[in-house]
Amino acid sequence: ILGPARPQPLEGKRVLVTAGPTREPIDPVRYIANRSSGKQGFAIAAAAQAAGAEVTLISGPVDLDDPAGVTVAHVESAREMLAAVEAALPADIAIFTAAVADWRVAHEGAQKLKKTAAGMPPLQLVENPDILATISKLRDTRPPLVIGFAAETEHLIDNARAKFARKGCDWMVANDVSPGTGVMGGDRNTVHLLTRDGVGDEIKAESFPVMTKEDVAAMLIERIV
Numbered sequence: 412i413l414g415p416a417r418p419q420p421l422e423g424k425r426v427l428v429t430a431g432p433t434r435e436p437i438d439p440v441r442y443i444a445n446r447s448s449g450k451q452g453f454a455i456a457a458a459a460q461a462a463g464a465e466v467t468l469i470s471g472p473v474d475l476d477d478p479a480g481v482t483v484a485h486v487e488s489a490r491e492m493l494a495a496v497e498a499a500l501p502a503d504i505a506i507f508t509a510a511v512a513d514w515r516v517a518h519e520g521a522q523k524l525k526k527t528a529a530g531m532p533p534l535q536l537v538e539n540p541d542i543l544a545t546i547s548k549l550r551d552t553r554p555p556l557v558i559g560f561a562a563e564t565e566h567l568i569d570n571a572r573a574k575f576a577r578k579g580c581d582w583m584v585a586n587d588v589s590p591g592t593g594v595m596g597g598d599r600n601t602v603h604l605l606t607r608d609g610v611g612d613e614i615k616a617e618s619f620p621v622m623t624k625e626d627v628a629a630m631l632i633e634r635i636v
């Protein structure tokens with residue numbers, strides 16, 4: 412028996428979401444990563460799907476089931492994530508929740524690095540591509556609505572404002588990921604939605620109380636609609 416049809420306000424819209432951490436190989440057995448669980452991005456992908464959108468979720472390694480009805484691309488590194496995002500375009504709305512590793516090692520070891528008498532291996536780091544900034548700056552295929560997530564452990568709003576100004580996205584969601592909050596890996600999130608005022612391009616910040624990541628997703632989808 413079918414219940415009443417759920418409203419499908421995003422029907423016909425293509426939504427792209429990145430989620431989770433990335434893993435940057437050091438050698439065949441080691442990598443650089445971070446504490447992202449992917450929960451916020453997965454919740455957003457599921458909420459967009461429930462609102463009728465055609466959703467592509469590009470995820471780093473996480474311990475979560477693929478959301479039903481969502482096309483999921485599983486990737487490891489930042490460079491793989493960027494390639495998968497580019498392959499998923501065009502999109503109407505792109506939401507970048509992934510905690511992309513900022514750096515990778517310059518020279519990945521072909522074999523396992525060994526302890527030697529010579530001491531520690533020097534790990535030279537190079538910067539990864541910034542996926543959000545890259546997509547925000549596209550000319551022809553830039554999604555009309557690009558949303559970033561700013562993860563900060565201090566000076567949350569000020570840092571997020573500066574990041575917003577720098578990245579070229581349309582909205583920025585600021586979230587406090589300092590250890591006491593339990594946001595990294597946890598089920599709750601406290602967010603601030605930064606948008607630009609039509610007049611003068613001034614940045615406004617709207618603050619929300621602590622919510623489940625599902626409720627943050629629902630709030631964001633409501634704003635998008």
Ligand code: CTP
Pocket residue numbers: 429489507508509510511512513539540541542543544558559560561562563574
């Ligand atoms: N991001 C990205 N690619 C990167 C780094 C970040 O797409 N290589 C995206 C994230 O998915 C997020 C936003 O940029 O939407 C902000 O990420 P964050 O790590 O908070 O900002 P950074 O610009 O990397 O600055 P920093 O880590 O130094 O605070």
Ligand code: CA
Pocket residue numbers: 511512513
């Ligand atoms: Ca970063």
